Amino acid sequence: MATIKGSAPAKINLTLHVTGQRTDGYHQLDSLVVFAEVFDQITATSAPNLQVVVNGPFAQGIPTDHTNLVMRAATALRKARHVTKGAHLQLEKHLPHAAGIGSGSSDAAVTLAMLATLWDVEPLPANAPEIVALGADVPVCLQAPNPTHMTGIGEILLPVPALPECALVLVNPRVSISTSAVFDGLASKRNPSMGTLPMGLDFNGFVSWLAAQRNDLEPPALAIAPEIDTALTKLRSMPKVAHAAMSGSGATCYGLVRNLADARQVARAMQVAHMGWWVAPAAVL
Numbered sequence: 001m002a003t004i005k006g007s008a009p010a011k012i013n014l015t016l017h018v019t020g021q022r023t024d025g026y027h028q029l030d031s032l033v034v035f036a037e038v039f040d041q042i043t044a045t046s047a048p049n050l051q052v053v054v055n056g057p058f059a060q061g062i063p064t065d066h067t068n069l070v071m072r073a074a075t076a077l078r079k080a081r082h083v084t085k086g087a088h089l090q091l092e093k094h095l096p097h098a099a100g101i102g103s104g105s106s107d108a109a110v111t112l113a114m115l116a117t118l119w120d121v122e123p124l125p126a127n128a129p130e131i132v133a134l135g136a137d138v139p140v141c142l143q144a145p146n147p148t149h150m151t152g153i154g155e156i157l158l159p160v161p162a163l164p165e166c167a168l169v170l171v172n173p174r175v176s177i178s179t180s181a182v183f184d185g186l187a188s189k190r191n192p193s194m195g196t197l198p199m200g201l202d203f204n205g206f207v208s209w210l211a212a213q214r215n216d217l218e219p220p221a222l223a224i225a226p227e228i229d230t231a232l233t234k235l236r237s238m239p240k241v242a243h244a245a246m247s248g249s250g251a252t253c254y255g256l257v258r259n260l261a262d263a264r265q266v267a268r269a270m271q272v273a274h275m276g277w278w279v280a281p282a283a284v285l
Contacts, residue, residue, distance in 0.1 A: 002046045003046075004043070004044045004045075004114045005041070006111075006113070006114045007041055008040040008106040008110040009039050010035065010038050010280075010282070011033055011102030011140065012033065012035070013033055013248045014031075014256075015031055015214065016215040016248065017193055017216055018183075018189060018217065026136075026153040028152060029152070029154060030149075030193045031149070031151075032148075032160065032194065033140050033143075033149075035106075035146075035147075036168050036280075036283070036284060037282045037284075037285055039094060040094055040103055040107050042091055042114065043092075044087045044088070044089050044115060045088045045090075046085065046086075047088040050071065050075065050078070051087075052064050052070050052074075052089040052091060053088070053090050054068075054093060055092055055093070058094065058095060062091070069105065070108055070111045072108070072134060073109075073111050073138070074087065074111055076124070076133070077112055077115055077116065080124060081121040083119045091107060096172050096174075096252065098177065099176070099248075099250075099251060099252045100177075100246065100251060101170070101247055104135075105140075106137075108138050108141070109138055109144065112124060112131075112142070126139040126140075126143065126155070126157055127156075127157075131155075135154070139155050140157055145285035147159075147284075149194075161197055163201070163206060164206050165259060166256055166257065167257050167262065167263040167283050168254045168255065168256060169235065169241065169254065169257060169267050169279065170253075170280045171231045171235060171253050171254070172279075173231050173251060175227050175228075177250050179248075181224060182217050182221050182224065182250065183217070184220075185221075186216065186217070186220055187219070194213055195209065195212055204242075207242045207243050210243050210256070217250065218246045225251050228250050231274075231277070232245070232253050234274070235253060236255075238255065238266050238269065240257050240265060241255035241257055241266060242256050242258070252278075260282075263281035267280065
């Protein structure tokens, strides 16, 4: 009985510009995405049928039926590649969901790669209609661990210049936010694009570039969940945090620091000050 194991990293939007909305309702995005060294764990074992079991510290609230994104991804690959085999999928949730870090999308992306190997079929490309239909974050999560410039509705993916060494402190004040509610709260659906990321930036240059960018979803998310403002204020008060912003549609925020040692130091201080929050130091992959 064949078994494959995989790790699904947190997806972090260092920037997120909303540049328009199509007539079909999909929003057009312009975002710099990186992946952090903190993971969900997935195991896929050959089985007659498809099924998913969820455990781990963030398992509560995750469905195990056909609405689960991992199941949807597996079903899409199975149908597209005419697979008759199944798989038993065990998802160990260490990343908060509905948190702006694409944990479900990353789970789906890793599952797609694992099942292509388990079933011995050609993987689906990131721009395949079946992949795009799974959600805006699934195509970019297929690029992990590579930093990626994401545009369109999430299906246009471009490489970016090498980033300087850096690490992140991820902070979630344990609030969940509806992505649709955040998008509905946008003051404008047509905003300027992200600036071009120059080549060869050092850490200070990268921080300066990030400071000139935006997350257009941050203001409406703050209106829904003021706890995000508390998290950002706390991060920005830390001397070693060079830049802080919200990831995705929230509520997870990130603090950018020079290295993992600094990230661990900041994370310890955050955990002591807010023991009920989810706090994770992580290298940028």
